[in-house]
Amino acid sequence: MPKRGYHHGNLRQALVEAALKLIEAKGPTGFTLSEAAKQAGVTPAAVYRHFEGREDLIAEAARQGYVIFADLMQYAYDKGQPSALASFEATGRAYLAFARKYPGHYIAMFESGISVNRTPELADVAARARGVMERAAEDLSRHIPPEKRPPASMFSAHIWAMSHGVVELFARNSPGTQSPFPPEDLLESGIGVYLRGLGLIDSDS
């Protein structure tokens, strides 16, 4: 580790990463600015050279999370193409995969209580993530006969909700609420049933 004289070199990012680790370990409640500073090997006061304060640091962690999240969703979408169905399923799976792989980011984004409208950049990148899923839903909705076609944003919301619920209830090691099934399977099968309900996949697939 060559970087550590008086000047840190990349303190801003080091602080974000320390924050993510702490948030992951202790929840958004347990996270403190002072401890993040300590973990980055720096005085609490130094944080204020890079962030406006505690909230601002969490917001940046969330923002970075949304960037990763949106990229992941986009990647999943692209990989499923040209099949609308494959793209849709892939984005659903990507949601859970993200929650698993980046728990600190996930908590900062969805459980820390920071508003997505806190800054324009945050709102933008969050909208981008949402946009990918909505586009996947829209592609898919074209395969439904127009007269019985529900709004695409509605079933994008359904899948989003089910994914989020699976993560919160069964994928987080919330003590005691043992998952009856692997979350991945639960989500996969849930989406399967749902798509069958939309008439988009066969009853015996």
Place this chain on the structure above:
Amino acid sequence: MPKRGYHHGNLRQALVEAALKLIEAKGPTGFTLSEAAKQAGVTPAAVYRHFEGREDLIAEAARQGYVIFADLMQYAYDKGQPSALASFEATGRAYLAFARKYPGHYIAMFESGISVNRTPELADVAARARGVMERAAEDLSRHIPPEKRPPASMFSAHIWAMSHGVVELFARNSPGTQSPFPPEDLLESGIGVYLRGLGLIDSDS
């Protein structure tokens, strides 16, 4: 208000109610034992006559929430009988209704980070609530041909997850994440599509 001499009369319950109001207003993070005591018109130290501490107070709020929740689920189930389908749908709706009507309890139960295994009573009443929904799912699963029948606890989990997701993402006024649809409609239609996917309701109902 005749009750307020030196002795409060019903401080224990007053503290729980103060806690619920604070939790609802400020989230589990913002809740403090001292403020709950103040709001009940009492010294912080008095709390220790009735609870072991801060955590214990939250746990009691959660416990009372689970009692109400389980009762509500049971009531919904009974009301749907003898139709397995009606019972199942009703319990799903009851979930959202509970979250709306008792936000403080809901947060204490699902967002405060207290473990459901904290005490045996808490675990018991939580199991009772879960049991109602699982029973509804089981009743319903008998209408599915055995060879293609998924485990009942699985689609109970699906509905639980979707309900929870809808509440967290769209029913809470998490600033900025405006709901595209009324949460009730979203959940209703989501469950509808899901049940169609299970082959339990017609494609044009």
Place this chain on the structure above:
DNA sequence: TGTACATCAGTGAACGCGCGTTCACTGATGTAC
């Protein structure tokens, strides 16, 4: 009915703690000439 006394639910002062934040400062870095 009246008195003595045990029980219990509250008080209020005090504690140590770690928090977020501020401030004047200082040491390192980079640039101009």
Place this chain on the structure above:
DNA sequence: TGTACATCAGTGAACGCGCGTTCACTGATGTAC
């Protein structure tokens, strides 16, 4: 290449605050006789 100087990223001490918790206490209540 060397020196002067501006810029900037850090220090460290201090702050006020409210928190959860403890303790010896006291006032009210209920019970025995």
